[in-house]
Amino acid sequence: MAQAALKQVIRTALDEAVDWKRISYLLHLSRALDELEETRLVPEKKLHYQFSARGHDMAQIVLGSLLTDRHDAVCGYYRSRPLLLSLGVDPADALGSAMGRAGGYSDGRDIGVTFNYPNPQGPSALPMSGGVGTQYTPAAGWAQSIRYYGEVLGEPGYERSIAVACGGDGSVASNGFWSALTIATTQNLPMLFYIEDNGFGISVPSSMQTPGGNIAANLSAWRNLRILQGDGCDPAETARLMQQAVNEVRCERSPVLLRLSVPRLQGHSFQDTQAYKSEDVVRSEWARDPLPRLRNHIVPAVLSEEEWEETKLHAMQTAEAARIEAESRPIAAPESVTRHVYFEGEMPVVGGLQGHGALLPATTETAQGEGQRISMAAAIRRTLEHELSVNKRVALFGEDIGRKGGVHAVTLGLQQRFGAERVFDTSLSEEGIVGRAVGMALAGLMPVPEIQFRKYADPATEQINDCGTIRWRTNNRFAAPMVLRMPGGFLKTGDPWHSQTNEVAFIHQPGWKVAVPSNATDAVGLLRTALRGNDPVIFFEHRAMLDHVWARRPYAGDDYALPFGQANLTRHGDKITLVTWGAMVHRCEEAVEGISADVIDLRTLMPWDRQSVLASVRRTRRCLIVHEDLGTAGFGAEISAVVAEDAFMYLEAPVSRLTMPDIPSPHQRALLDWAVPSVAKIRAKVETLLQF
Incomplete structure (x- = not known):
């Protein structure tokens, strides 16, 4: 009896902390938007990509309602619209983006289910990608930036901020998931991994993604990771676990993985008939629908029957008004589609140094041209050293770049001078190196990741591509400037693994600038321009030239910068x-x-x-x-x-x-x-x- 009374006290306390009326409204709104798309917009061919969130929706909305800190950020995936609604996204933007209309998430450039929501005064939704698992490492980068702003830059207001990555059970098989998990747990970052386990990756059961079909059980022995799991259809349990997970990350400043079991009540997408599910499975999933469970939980305790119906009607009216507004929006001018591939003078809402208030020294195109000739490696090192000293938002990282000073000795001594918070080694994951840099760049830092050799960039190809397209596909709402240092080319000998150049691959990645200096002077000028710029840059350091006699030049000066595109x-x-x-x-x-x-x-x-x-x-x-x-x-x-x-x-x-x-x-x-x-x-x- 005492235990039952205690549970009731806990439940009452949780209920008071959760705005169930707002959650019920947003849940009805999410369902109404899904229904509008399925019954009208898709059949009328006004929308081509439709992913219902039915079954996932209630838990996402509860999570979104708990993201209240100004510097919170969440990176979701294509079934995350309810979460976006809970953060404050306009339903007309949601529908208009799905229909490819002007405005919204991308001005018609990207499919409407790859959401983003820049919110400088509150929690943002980082730009999502169409790739499964690509959301995890940028979220880890944002989590690291939270710690960086507080501990390195000493800025207040980050003490309770967190980063959240949301993903389905299929995504836990991806490189991005495991890389982010390693980053968050080795660095003890304030990051929440929220796994929505619906039992299927499209048609493939969870048991093919992870042994036993339960990632939480498999990670029970993972160090520095708090594991929580439960039923994402039970309102009380969902609220309790979500609050526990978010509060633990906020208070303990360490990662938590929360796995909630939810049903996917529709197909993977509108075109998916779910023929791979038996009738019994479909019936059992609908029996777990969180909407009627929410009704039973809050009617009449929180809302009367009349209020519940009024909330539903209000949501339907909002959805219809959003449809009317969305359909009235024009298509973006076709010629505008070439804008915002690169920085054009207009700062994004979120991302980049200058957009986040960094003040940088003036530069000159005149090199000093005096003094001792130094190698290209020494020139790069000296430039990095100076930029680290004048801009505390610059951070260098990669495999072996810390105490060792890099396998090419370019970063030698920098960790000793600037500390392991600003010059640090990483785990052996190029996906993690670049993805982490994306999150840090979105947060307003200037990350300088290193890929040890050009060939090693291949595992990071997806993050590299996604980074380059962020500005364009969000129509300049977000940008992620960084300098990706990448040695390559022959040295005294060659081989298929360390000597590749293949610069053309990056030129074919829209949004990236590519620098290939041949000597110490040009290396200084191009690197400084990149480090103070507003676009992501591939900085190619040829191994044969790092210590080549011909490439040696006097140090060009601490203010020397070369414009890109000037031969x-x-x-x-x-x-x-x-x-x-x-x-x-x-x-x-x-x-x-x-x-x-x-x-x-x-x-x-x-x-x-x-x-x-x-x-x-x-x-x-x-x-x-x-x-x-x-x-x-x-x-x-x-x-x-x-x-x-x-x-x-x-x-x-x-x-x-x-x-x-x-x-x-x-x-x-x-x-x-x-x-x-x-x-x-x-x-x-x-x-x-x-x-x-």
Whole structure:
């Protein structure tokens, strides 16, 4: 009897802390929006992607109602609309975005179920992605930024802030989930993992995602992780567990995983007939519908029968009004679709240094050009050191970059000077490195993640792609500027794993800028521009040039910055134009000794200085493009196409390329020397073209 009385006291206390009237309204609203889409908008072909949240909705709304801190952030997935409604998203934005209308989440650029909600004065919904599991590591990055703002920057107001990642049971098999789990538990971050387990990943049962179909049970021995689980259809239990989970993260400043069992009452999407479920399974799921359970829980204790019906009617009216408003919205002007791929002078609502109030020193395009010549590695290190000293929002991280100083020694000594909170090692997960950086960048920091070798970026491809498109697909509501440092290319030998260049892959990722310095001066200028900029940048550090004698230059100065898209004419002549970058610049210079030739070091490949190239070719009437990457679909093909299209009438010889053959980088030195464009091969190609 005493135990029953205690449970009632606890239940009463929880009920008083939860606004059940608002939750019931939002639950009815979510159902009304689902029904409008299913019965009208999809059949009328006004909407093409529809994911019902029935069954998941009540628990999400309870969670959203508990996210009250200004710096809270949540990253959900395609079934998270009820959560967004609870944060304050306009239902007309929700429907309008689903219909691809102007305004809303993306101005019609993205599918309407990939939500975002910038809210500088309250909890934000970070930009969601269409990829399963991609929400976890950015949320971990946001959680780390919460600690960073409080402990490193000493800013008040972050003492109870948390980050939340929501995902279905299918997502727990993803790299992103495990990477974020490692980050949160090794760093003891204020992060909540909320797993909505409906038993199916589309048609695949949970037992195929994790042994036994219960991720909470499997993680019971995971260190530094509090595990909670229960029934997401029971209002009282849902409220109790949600409050416990959120409060533990807020108070203990450590991660919690909450798994709630919920039914997915409709198919994975509108087109999914659920033929893979038996009738018994479908009946059992509908028997767990949280809507009637909520009614039984709060009527008449909180709402009268009349009030319940009035709430339902009000929600239906709101949904219909939202539909009318959404359908009245125009389609965005088609020509506007090319805007906001890169920063255009207008700050996003959330993300980036300047958008979050950072004040940066002035720069100059004039290099000092005096003093001792230093290696490119030393120049990069010195630039990073200075930017760390003048901007406390800069943070460096990656595998082995801390005490070891990086496998290329570029970050040597930086952790000792700036501390392990600002220069730190990470677990061996490129997905985690880049995804974490995304969350930190969204929070207004300047993350400088390092991928040890170009080839190692492949596991992070999804995060790299998603990061580059954030500004565009949210129509400048969010942006995630960062500098992704990436060594690559041959050294004394090559191999298929450490010597890849393949810069063209990043040029084909919209939203990223790509820098490929060939020497210490350019490395300083381009890196400083990137570190103070508003776009994500791939900063490619060629292994052969980090300590190459030719690449050594005097330190260009603490204020030196180079604009992107401005090539360097390293040699001037009138017989032929050589276009190149990275390690091939000095080889091209040697190859044209005694020949009147322009040698153009592009320095950046996105954007690239096509005007300088075209002006030179129109004057010399011959063009040779030299690069280390493979020939087929290499970036030289793009340059060649532009020259052929815009300077064809000036040419006295075919536009030509000299590249590696279409093979991985070979290891044996003799094989490597044969494959990579050499001084002798470049000169021979030049002489052939001069004979036309």
